Amino acid sequence: MTQRTENDQHGTEGKNTVVWTGEWVAERLGVELNGAAELPGLVGLALRRNPKRAHLLVSQVLGKHVPQRPSVVYDAGYGLGRRVRELLGDEAAARAVVLGYAETATGLGHSVADGLALAPYVHSTRRPVAGVAQAGGFEEEHSHATSHLLLPEDRALLTGDGPLVLVDDEFSTGRTVLNTVAALHARFPRPRYVIVALTDMRSAADRARLEKFAADLGTRVDLVALAAGTVGLPDGVLERGQELVARYEPDSAAAPAEAAPAGVTRVDLAWPAGLPDGGRHGFTPAHRARLEAALPDMAARIAAALGETGRTADARVLVLGNEELMYAPLRLAGALDEALPAEVRFSTTTRSPVLAVDHPGYAIRTRLTFPAHDRPVDGPGERYAYNVAPGTDRDRRFDAVLALVDSAGDTPELHAPDGLLAALAPHTDRLLLGVVPAYVPPSPAAPDVPRPRTEVRTDMPAPLRGPAFSSYAADDVGWLLQDFSDVTLEAPTEEREEAIQRGGAHYAESLPVEYQPSAEYQALFHAALETSAARIARAVGAVTETVLAELPQRRKRRGDPPPRPVLVSLARAGTPVGVLMRRWARYAHGLDLPHYAISIVRGRGIDTTALRWLAAHHDPADVVFVDGWTGKGAITRELAQALADFPGAAFDPRIAVLADPGGCVETYGTRDDFLIPSACLNSTVSGLISRTVLRADLVGPDDFHGAKFYRDLADTDVSRHFLDTVEARFADVAADARADADALLAADRTPTWAGWAAVERISETYGIHDVNLVKPGVGETTRVLLRRVPWKILARRGAGADLEHIRLLAAQRGVPVEETDDLPYSCVGLIHPRYTRGATGADGRAVAAK
Template structure:
């Protein structure tokens, strides 16, 4: 059989070297990606390539058997298995089955209302990078037994590093086992994982079906892009004329069994599903047309797909990929495809294995995907055909196309499409939806819907009770929550300008030297919110730069304040409750309040709350807001977006609180992460130049278990001793003095904005991924894009280097001065999407040197 990686290997010079099994496990394809031209396509994963479900399942279960043999039966019973969305959700579940008694959880990119996050991490090379962990039982990950992490492939190991770093902060343990179908890391990547594990003091084992390396010639990205442009073509035209039939089948899914591992899947669930599988298969079999149920065989006992335009070429699983005519109609063996849906891989896989046992037919299994890949109809290429259709599950990242590969032209007599009930939407049934697209290529389509599991709240209330009681007051809990702190007792702002939903930790020693904090954060020994950096005291030169920047940009800031405030009033609420994210959002919230009072006579409530990356928003602050205001009126406010991490954090964190709108309003949105903003320019906002002295003398927020109890707000400090350096009121007054001057321009701009498409493109996130790859940084949290974030790097972290857009002017004067004071090189870059980007020193330890070889020190 022709290797399904030959086409790419010959044209790009890509080499696949290693174990003998590699070429049977992997093919190659091309995709539109600025970081990696090629795509490794698994033949045994059941994602892009339709494959025997028994082979797919046993590939994963066999890996689980090997893990159990490695760690022993006792440790296997104490372990937890974590799979990666989207591609490894079914694989991880099969590994957990091999372990026997291990509970299973997979990450997800679908926020679920009412379920609090137990953590999250970034997969920097992925098409969609943010992963959430949403276990129904928050203690699922809290045990001390081994954590088994399962992915389909290892290319750099970055995802594993990000995962272990994020989880070890919350749930430290002494053993991790990494499992994959193939391990394709370079030697340097292997060493990095070993060193990282040693730094944690944890043992890390790795198990894979095969290992090897991918060799890439010079210029492969450019040549890959050229090939994609040249070979891009419309999807295979419909073959079923007239279109095939679409029918719904009632699966009778077993009660109490979750649809998958998004919220956890326990051994008891596994036992119940195994018992139900024969009945599920019988239900689907009965719904299939007789021509499929009663198969007829060709002269050699098995059939073949009809020859098509490719002369009977065989696809990656060894079967024909052209034509759709009913195989049974000409005496050959019928083919049935069970098609799963993105993260919903395990339930369709087990249904497919049961059908494979029940039917005298060639059963194949694959799933739809978010990943765009080039299709080339050649036997030496892994992705022969593509079906494109709109997303039908209200995805978190917004609408977009989804794909099913190697289905069109696959010779399938019937396709059983399996989705969860959340995805059973009008878009699924629309004329351009998935079902219609499948019916254009196969005579019979069955839709089987698995009920989406709704987690039971920790209180034990069912979801309907929880929703009904969410509107009821909680007098006992509410009485325990303090009223907001206000100036002058806490902060230098006027008491009516902002109420701080924080606890005062001013008398607690929290500051640590910058180098110590950085080392602890990057080693996983501490979270950044558990301590405070030493407050930077600006030099006379730097204070002059701040004043000059304020004078130069006051009009531009006033215009942005007016634009974002008027947009909020027009679209969100006529009397919004402003809730700024402390600390960067607070000066913006104060200014928005001043605009509303001056231009409309509105006295808007304004509060500041804490949100912590990786740990979410202050839940007690949200409870206080819910008890005192209509959540529908709450508008969250921040200063600017960088790559959009906090935007995503907020969306995931407030799901359990009914009625709050997660959309953030920001002064500047250079990353194109939000739809409510004052500007999308990346310019100097002077409040980013300083720390507490431009934010009411309040520190950044603190979240530490020994200081913040279950009924406490997050904490912060009031630096009363810095009163002589405070410019918080001066900043607000200087900008507010220009409000009348910009009012006419704001009115025109808002009118244009309200009629324009402001859908976030997340281009900033894509830029950060590209920079992370180009500069060899394995953690995208160490890349801080935009003037504001770069300034924070120089003030609070251990900077490695600064990337500045070539020709950037006075907006970067303060950045250049801070960089000079800290001995940090500034590198000019052509076509940088931001004015500047700050890079935190990767793999930092004290005594590290910067890119210029000089010692890296704090100011």
């Protein structure tokens, strides 16, 4: 392994201690960096709190986490652009467009575009811009902020047939690039793509996946990187990494101040009017020429503001960009470096949380933490500036810091007592602030440029994800919901029932008090899960294999890329099933499928704002709606009607379910009415999320529906236990599941709606005369006992163990169970329409009286 000297990395004089900024991690975790000899000079290692990967490769030449000479940062990207030009040839290079990834590679991508014969450039963004419609988007499942928006002023940047050059800082697995290419190729197909990264760290399997992907797509995909290699990880590295993070995190929380805070001097940059601040909306060769002409004057203004600080050769000056604003600060830092004798360094702030350890063999020495100040799509949160405070190494201290933000980030939060400027001030003698005007396109794109099928508001929030919302892992599901955790929505079950039946309220306007299971009931749940885990796993496999096989037929369009289903579960019963289907696709096929949860409300329809979000980020033809089971098919009908009324995007109304005892859908794992343990509980088996809420005073016409996150129930949460127990049986049932799927694909699966007919008959027989008060099947009957005020339970004679929890709940609530021979379901729950508050059951609770 080649090692670098501290002098090489930090530019300090007189230090020749051999040090690689990955040594600290490598020694403690046994991590090995294998590959090109120059790799250790390009990357160091750090640790982060992450459930999937503890180590983090930290680039020494990106200008994000490690302050670096601006010439080193710019030359790395520019040189890669020259190599792409050589690869493509002059003719193809002249038609190329460069796309960089937010936030880390926005400056790198811009530098690549400069090297590629001044190619036009655009980068993805996490910041929506009011009045600017999206041209597309894609998901980065393993990022801290997963949703990327594409907002070019001229959509011809994406619609041309020249090569598209995609630039990221590191090519680790390739999933993000595949997501991007699949999303763009579905809408704007082109014959060639080039992927550019500083380092290519893919495994052999990842390389094979990209080759197959390109072949299936019928396009060419090349890759250019400064260096290639792999990271060797010993067994148990994740657990030991997490232990190290937990041990050192308290000391990493804040960099100590070593001087009185510096005052802030605002610098008038005289940024050229109308010149874009970066590639968020596109950056053309004409823009680049204007910037080049203006750089010397802007550097002179900064030098004047620095005064004597910049006029000595031993002074150190940091130009600090802000998240996606990387290229303009980088070019200003380069111009300033040419104008001053002082040593100029460049880096930017970031949203990525990383452990800091003040050791020369560790890549992240110090960390400054401050609240977000640019009001991003994912809301408020912490942001970070790394290696800006000197820590114990006084030679690393900056005599002056110039913080550069765009005008959208020049907010009260920036200037607050805990903001970025206050965090920087104690660590330098002179603090400057420069503001670049945030560019907003003056008008929509020309009308002859193709537009997405559905225009959306660009200020819609990103999906909520765990652990901030739900106990599921962040990549298990993205919730297209609002967080109502701080809103009081619960009402006693009897009061809710009375209000619902008398027409005074809709069931989705309030929440029942969450059922807290007794020890006996919890034991029953665990026993049922152990008994049925293999059966559920087999049904999960069958329905997932069926979905994967059906999707090409659903699309029925020429020239499509290989289908990649986007799972959209109907919250909340469908969500555990969606997570399990996602896990099966990964287990059986190595597919990493996007998965979201969306609200649908009987009688009020689906969340149309969430549909618009989906249409903006994915091809609607790839969306597969997922639910847990069918009863009488009310939600199946509700979804079909809602999608028929939805303008602009053609979503397929068919639902994939684990169990279809009602005969209401075409895509299912089984039609048996059996106990699915996720129906036994409420939020504690569904990521601690409530059922969804739709109330006019809380949900506006452009808002997502809402739900609550019951954090206080974490001690009784079995959500992940349920998933892990079922997933552990995948290997045991794989062959049977595939055989079931083959049989289903060959069978006549036309819905019979037998469940609906049975419900109508039961409604008439028992004098209810309202099918909405008849809840068929094990799952729906369980819901009745947990959420509503049931009148009685009909149980098919001989149903056995599948109904043990039903009998226990019924006994606890004083609800009679009536055995019957003539029942197509295992059981049916009945709610009597003539509800009164006077009658009570054996447990003292109010019940309906006939």
